Amino acid sequence: MRILTAIPVFNEERYVASVLDEVKQVEGDILVIDDGSTDRTPAILASASDISVITHPENRGYGQSLIDAFDFAARHEYDWIVTIDCDDQHEPAFIPSFLARAAEGDVDIVSGSRYLTALPGNTDAPNDRRRINQRITCLINETLSYELTDAFCGFKAYRVSAMSRLELTIPGYAFPLQFWVQAYDRSLNICELPVALIYNDPNRHFGGMLDDPDARLRHYLDVFNAELRKVGVLPSFTDEQALARSLEDCTSSE
Numbered sequence: 001m002r003i004l005t006a007i008p009v010f011n012e013e014r015y016v017a018s019v020l021d022e023v024k025q026v027e028g029d030i031l032v033i034d035d036g037s038t039d040r041t042p043a044i045l046a047s048a049s050d051i052s053v054i055t056h057p058e059n060r061g062y063g064q065s066l067i068d069a070f071d072f073a074a075r076h077e078y079d080w081i082v083t084i085d086c087d088d089q090h091e092p093a094f095i096p097s098f099l100a101r102a103a104e105g106d107v108d109i110v111s112g113s114r115y116l117t118a119l120p121g122n123t124d125a126p127n128d129r130r131r132i133n134q135r136i137t138c139l140i141n142e143t144l145s146y147e148l149t150d151a152f153c154g155f156k157a158y159r160v161s162a163m164s165r166l167e168l169t170i171p172g173y174a175f176p177l178q179f180w181v182q183a184y185d186r187s188l189n190i191c192e193l194p195v196a197l198i199y200n201d202p203n204r205h206f207g208g209m210l211d212d213p214d215a216r217l218r219h220y221l222d223v224f225n226a227e228l229r230k231v232g233v234l235p236s237f238t239d240e241q242a243l244a245r246s247l248e249d250c251t252s253s254e
Contacts, residue, residue: 003028003099004078005092006069008062008154012086013040019084020048022092027099028082031072033065062154063168063175070163082157094195098157101193108162108188111148112155117194128213136177136220138250143228144184148192152176155195162188173216174223181227221247 005023009016009032016032023030030051034042036059045053054068066083073081080102082095094112101110115133137151165186170178183190225237237243 005082008065009086010035011039026095061171064171108159109190110157112153112195113150113192114197115149177224185231
């Protein structure tokens with residue numbers, strides 16, 4: 001089984017070297033997607049050995065970094081790709097658990113969940129992020145008949161051949177909303193594994209309008225509903241009121 005670990009980075013000079021050192025201790029090759037960093041991250045990557053690097057000349061978004069990683073994995077004939085963040089919130093020591101679950105052969109996506117099991121050392125998520133995650137996860141479950149506990153965790157293992165069946169285009173942080181709809185539409189098999197809940201810097205921001213929690217939620221809902229309409233087979237929300245009612249049901253159930 002050929003394994004690639006892909007690490008999207010943007011201005012992560014504080015963490016990138018230590019994260020690379022830890023990832024090198026586990027099975028597989030390493031790909032870093034530098035999404036237009038303007039700090040010392042490019043210099044640190046240039047001095048690193050035994051890694052591949054994709055460099056975006058400007059910031060193109062978290063989703064685009066993942067899309068580029070999936071394309072790289074397919075072109076280089078990897079079997080599985082593991083994605084982790086580079087802000088010291090994902091612990092590379094969990095990667096072998098993802099690979100062991102993938103090796104069982106019955107799933108296409110092993111999705112990390114920070115809320116499936118309370119682990120020692122867990123921190124608290126910022127209130128707005130936890131609230132939006134809960135509401136969106138509930139909406140996805142109600143609409144797609146999933147049983148997810150964490151719709152937004154970036155720590156995942158993907159079967160490369162399964163990802164080649166998707167047509168992913170969302171470049172920003174709303175990427176998971178498109179991903180979950182297409183994964184359901186293509187009948188991909190998904191399971192969750194518990195990972196640590198770590199927020200070292202609760203003040204990290206998304207950038208632009210997404211720093212406003214209400215605007216961020218609205219954007220996520222727009223992408224989700226647009227993707228439902230695009231695939232066609234699934235029911236979409238025909239108007240704003242229907243979507244608002246469904247979201248209100250999720251709010252009431254928290």
